[in-house]
Amino acid sequence: MNNFQFQNPTKLIFGKGQIAKLATEIPLDKKILLTFGGGSVKQNGVYDQVKEALKSHDCIEFWGIEPNPTVETLRKAIALGKEKQVDFLLAVGGGSVLDGTKLISAGIWNENDAWDIVINPKNLGKCVPYGSVLTLPATGSEMNQGAVISNTETAEKKPFYSTFPTFSILDPETTFSLPKFQVAVGIADTFMHVMEQYLTTPDQSPLMDRWSEGILHTLVEITPKIQKNQHDYDQMANFMFCATMALNRIICMGVSQDWATHMIAHEITALHNTTHGQALTLIFPSLMRIMVEQKREKILQMGEKIWCIRTGSTEEKVNQTIAKTEEFFRSLGLATKLSELNIGQDSIDKIVARFQENGTVLGENQNITHDVVRKILELAK
Ligand code: NZQ
Ligand code: ZN
Numbered sequence: 001m002n003n004f005q006f007q008n009p010t011k012l013i014f015g016k017g018q019i020a021k022l023a024t025e026i027p028l029d030k031k032i033l034l035t036f037g038g039g040s041v042k043q044n045g046v047y048d049q050v051k052e053a054l055k056s057h058d059c060i061e062f063w064g065i066e067p068n069p070t071v072e073t074l075r076k077a078i079a080l081g082k083e084k085q086v087d088f089l090l091a092v093g094g095g096s097v098l099d100g101t102k103l104i105s106a107g108i109w110n111e112n113d114a115w116d117i118v119i120n121p122k123n124l125g126k127c128v129p130y131g132s133v134l135t136l137p138a139t140g141s142e143m144n145q146g147a148v149i150s151n152t153e154t155a156e157k158k159p160f161y162s163t164f165p166t167f168s169i170l171d172p173e174t175t176f177s178l179p180k181f182q183v184a185v186g187i188a189d190t191f192m193h194v195m196e197q198y199l200t201t202p203d204q205s206p207l208m209d210r211w212s213e214g215i216l217h218t219l220v221e222i223t224p225k226i227q228k229n230q231h232d233y234d235q236m237a238n239f240m241f242c243a244t245m246a247l248n249r250i251i252c253m254g255v256s257q258d259w260a261t262h263m264i265a266h267e268i269t270a271l272h273n274t275t276h277g278q279a280l281t282l283i284f285p286s287l288m289r290i291m292v293e294q295k296r297e298k299i300l301q302m303g304e305k306i307w308c309i310r311t312g313s314t315e316e317k318v319n320q321t322i323a324k325t326e327e328f329f330r331s332l333g334l335a336t337k338l339s340e341l342n343i344g345q346d347s348i349d350k351i352v353a354r355f356q357e358n359g360t361v362l363g364e365n366q367n368i369t370h371d372v373v374r375k376i377l378e379l380a381k
Pocket of ligand 2 (some may be wrong): 044139189192193278
């Protein structure tokens with residue numbers, strides 16, 4: 001087991017009717033900037049619940065944080081926050097609103113340009129505290145320090161790390177209005193967060209393996225139930241809980257992590273604005289196949305524990321596990337080949353060139369060079 005530190009200060013407020021708790025979670029003397037996406041919260045009643053809870057607070061609003069939030073939009077919110085001297089932020093929406101709010105929080109008391117904060121960790125200074133009302137289970141952003149920001153001008157998408165939310169309110173009823181595609185990509189993203197922390201080096205921590213397998217099991221079990229009835233409160237609650245636990249650092253203590261699928265998928269999104277969870281399923285089956293030497297033990301373990309694959313030769317079991325994983329993504333209605341989304345050779349060449357120029361190496365053993373990225377993308381065509 002590797003050395004590790006663990007600290008997660010976010011207060012999780014989970015369940016039906018909990019948005020009302022905003023009234024007491026944010027001190028009355030705060031000047032609050034509420035941040036939103038494109039308007040789903042007005043249709044599903046979340047906005048009304050937030051406004052009702054904060055009726056005695058001093059609030060202003062910023063609308064229009066888009067999926068794959070852009071620095072161009074967030075600069076406007078930062079300017080508003082500076083002008084109005086806000087000292088608390090509340091993100092109301094999915095991972096994009098939350099991620100965007102993390103950059104707004106980092107930008108308000110900071111003289112650097114927002115993109116310079118994203119690309120250079122040294123530019124991160126004191127951040128405005130923020131909370132969230134989450135409406136889409138997927139990213140884990142509600143209980144972590146990460147955010148991923150897009151730059152339209154340079155066609156880049158980059159992760160950066162800031163402060164944790166002070167609190168996050170998760171009411172599973174808010175997810176009833178999600179489009180089916182967003183539920184599917186949310187499940188895929190959650191599944192992949194576990195994979196990035198689980199499908200790495202064998203025998204590092206049986207406890208972490210079991211917690212990861214617990215999340216995977218739960219996802220596989222609840223997916224058909226959710227597909228049948230998205231208004232099943234308990235199943236959506238389980239989904240929401242899985243998504244938060246998959247990326248709040250609770251399953252990565254003492255174990256190595258991969259994240260290559262995510263980093264390649266971010267490049268796909270940067271070029272094609274592909275939805276995050278969909279970009280992941282285009283890459284992962286091919287990554288498993290190309291990295292099979294290194295990941296064989298863990299693939300076999302996953303096959304046995306998650307897909308109940310117990311017979312056949314080692315190679316047959318490995319192939320069946322990869323096929324089952326791909327089948328799971330397809331059962332979500334998601335594509336697993338680049339050609340299905342008309343992503344062609346020119347994009348592959350651009351992505352490989354980017355990794356080559358930056359000298360970036362990926363994976364738990366830092367051996368996924370740009371040449372290996374090419375192999376993965378060529379196989380994913
Ligand atoms: O903008 P609105 O109108 O609110 O609509 C959104 C958006 O169109 C809609 N939506 C959200 N909740 C809804 C709803 N529609 C109906 N009912 C609801 N309850 O869903 C659409 C997608 O929302 P978005 O926030 O973009 O989705 P998600 O939560 O999947 O976030 C994706 C972003 O998070 C980043 C991704 O790269 C991507 O940019 N990630 C962040 C991570 C983190 N912070 O740790 C890790 C992840 O790996 C991921 O990279
Ligand atoms: Zn993700």
